[in-house]
Amino acid sequence: MTAMLNVKDLRAYYGQVQALHGLSFSLNEGSLTTLLGANGAGKTTTLRAICNMVRSTGAIEFEGKPIGTRSTENVVRLGIAHVPQGRGTFTNMTVEENLQLGAISRSDKNAIGSDIERMYEHFPVLKQRYTQQAGTLSGGEQQMLAVARALMLRPRLMLLDEPSFGLAPLIVRDLFRILGKINREEKVTILVVEQNAQLALELADQAYVIETGRIVMSGNAKDIANNEDVRKSYLGY
């Protein structure tokens, strides 16, 4: 397997404050990787740095191409979909318009209609609500919509920032099941940032643990889940 995303010595800054202190990691093509850590560890910043939404130094390569200096929209256009924290739903637009926006940078206009239908198969609840203002959806439905919107890009890599945040446990299970399915069936490489470590480790095949802007542990998700010391000291369960 080749590395699809290669991050070397990533340092990120908010003004004078340094949030990441030389992070290095890589994602294999087709993998489902989770990035774990406590509040303020730098998980969100890592995702934002990949999409150039925060000032950073270091090398980021996607499919062999350096992307560190590209603007956010140009990173996205390479096929990197980012589901941000808080979901970033266009609340005053309809569900269908949100999905169309996901595909806005694509040039193959004819395939967009069938892709929307495919999203309705993955997320039947969206089909029932497709003319509704997205802001009226429940939190879980909005998260489904955010994932569907990201998939409309036909991404090679999908970054998810705490998709379980604020959702009921049953809905989280459902969402994670769909993410696993997308990873297997649509061959989308996924990097998911989570605080819900237990669930994320069940889903993922690779895992990284970060603490105060540094990677402190990496490896097979099962091994990390089974290592009691790691669980107690970093994951808190």
Place this chain on the structure above:
Amino acid sequence: MELFANQVLAGIATGAIYACMALAVVMIYQAIDHLNFAQGEMAMFSTFVSWQLMQWGVPYWGAFVLTVAFSFAAGIVIERLLFKPLAKAPILTNVAGFIALYAIINSVAGLIWDFTIKQYPTPFGSSPFLGSQLISTHQAGMIGITLLMLLLLFFFFRFTRVGLAMRAAASLPESARLVGINTSWMIALGWGMASAIGSIAGMMIAPVVFLEPNMMLGVLIYGFAAAVLGGLTSPFGAVMGGFLVGIFENLVGTYIPGVGNELKLPIALALIIVVLVVKPAGLFGRAIVKRV
């Protein structure tokens, strides 16, 4: 009763001017979330350009098309040169920029074309429309053009991908970038479109108020009033607001003693304040539904 009907009709005729301008105001508000105080001056300058073209012998509609194209390009250039660098600056810095632009355009127009009042032609003629003395064929034509622009804008925002991208960039810039939209160019495009719409408004208004560098001073305030009344987020509301302000102004002038021409402008300003206090979203503005 006939007096009332006549005044309403006359109000609609003047309202068309405000509706035209309000459409440009709403357009820029959609794109940048601010009101552009130089909007009227930009429209005035465009109108002078079309006048100059006609002086050089270009036929009316030729000058019309060239002016709209020029204004579209000029709007984009102004955004790229002046307001893109201010994109992250505080609102007050932007306001200072708008006011500077206002003064600059006004003076430059005066310098090139001087401050004497000029006649401006209309393609619709100025005979009574359908035998009514209250509304001329020009005013009817202006209403037609305004409604046509509204219709085109509606289709543009509702059914085209660029329109959808512009709406997305205006409502949530960060999310828009995350679906691959170049939000910076969407803002430039918004400026171009607002400037183009403003130029059409200017060319429609000039035959009524005559062409001179200060022609838009009052019109822009009415345009703001109309846009606020209709709702700054709704092009349809802006046009309706324009007509309503026109009708309101006429009725107040007719029925409330003591309100002559001198008090018409304060009425517009009072209307802005009342709407902002009573119903800030305006009559047709979309109140955003949010689930917490």
